[in-house]
């Protein structure tokens with residue numbers, strides 16, 4: 226009798242745990258589509274295999290810069306054995322005229338180009354900082370590549386440098402402070418191709434094992450950990466004055482807000498902005514509001530990442546109108562992935578919202594949502 230009560234209690238506890246886990250991962254979340262009727266999908270020329278996981282907007286010009294890739298390899302890190310082109314492509318997208326232009330790379334020295342996160346630094350020159358994957362001697366290498374937008378020909382990106390560091394595990398997104406300083410998130414500590422078991426434990430038990438690095442250059446590039454213990458550190462963005470830094474913690478379903486000390490680039494945690502989905506990238510608009518995109522249903526996201534043609538995954542984009550002092554957000558877009566699955570990035574410019582996804586090609590352009 227006692228034995229069966231103990232067994233039954235254990236069973237109830239296990240079921241409750243599984244239930245809570247599935248609720249946390251949004252498996253039962255009902256999605257009521259919002260905003261989709263105001264959106265269209267625009268695919269880049271010759272880009273029907275190119276997904277734009279992230280972009281960076283030049284608000285003075287109304288241009289979004291983005292790197293597209295066939296991202297079928299990313300969830301396995303099996304880049305060599307798949308039928309994937311060696312190079313993705315960069316584009317600029319004029320938001321007003323809704324036109325893509327492919328950007329030519331000058332001096333890029335590597336065979337492979339698989340861009341992921343991107344940031345635009347506007348100083349004396351305009352530079353793009355990009356997390357990028359390449360293959361050297363059969364080994365997949367995650368790097369931060371720096372390009373300059375050629376001021377005499379804006380369709381050209383001049384490669385400047387590639388930063389690789391032992392602390393880079395799986396670099397995801399980058400935030401440039403100046404031409405010799407950037408932050409970069411590592412989304413995982415364990416790479417799937419190096420340790421499948423540890424990677425699986427890290428992701429599915431939401432272990433806070435990833436981090437945020439600060440890299441700076443004197444003679445050489447040097448990196449150090451500035452924030453540790455993040456459960457899947459993902460997108461990063463900052464306010465226009467570079468004082469407030471926003472870091473997406475995907476498995477924590479929140480954006481962590483930090484104050485940046487300009488003397489030494491250290492960060493002090495201030496507060497968190499919670500959302501009901503797995504947070505991906507963060508874009509600041511010209512009013513210092515933050516637009517956050519992500520994944521309401523983790524299970525469908527994983528299925529979609531495995532095979533995008535067979536499984537759709539929901540998309541959600543929200544805006545925090547006053548992120549420094551108010552944690553309320555407004556929902557801009559919520560879909561079951563009809564036009565574009567697995568939204569990873571959203572950004573606004575004037576009355577338009579742009580949305581990119583993890584694996585689905587093209588970008589969603591939505592009008593008059595606000």
Ligand SMILES: *[C@@H]1O[C@H](CO)[C@@H](O)[C@H](O)[C@H]1NC(C)=O
Nearest residue numbers: 485486487488489490491492
């Ligand atoms: C960085 O600067 C801030 C403000 O001056 C200071 O409080 C903090 O201790 C410094 N941190 C490090 C790691 O030097």
Ligand SMILES: *[C@@H]1O[C@H](CO)[C@@H](O)[C@H](O)[C@H]1NC(C)=O
Nearest residue numbers: 546547550551552553554555
């Ligand atoms: C936050 O913003 C919302 C809507 O914009 C408003 O209703 C609410 O009162 C604000 N909260 C605070 C604490 O200011």
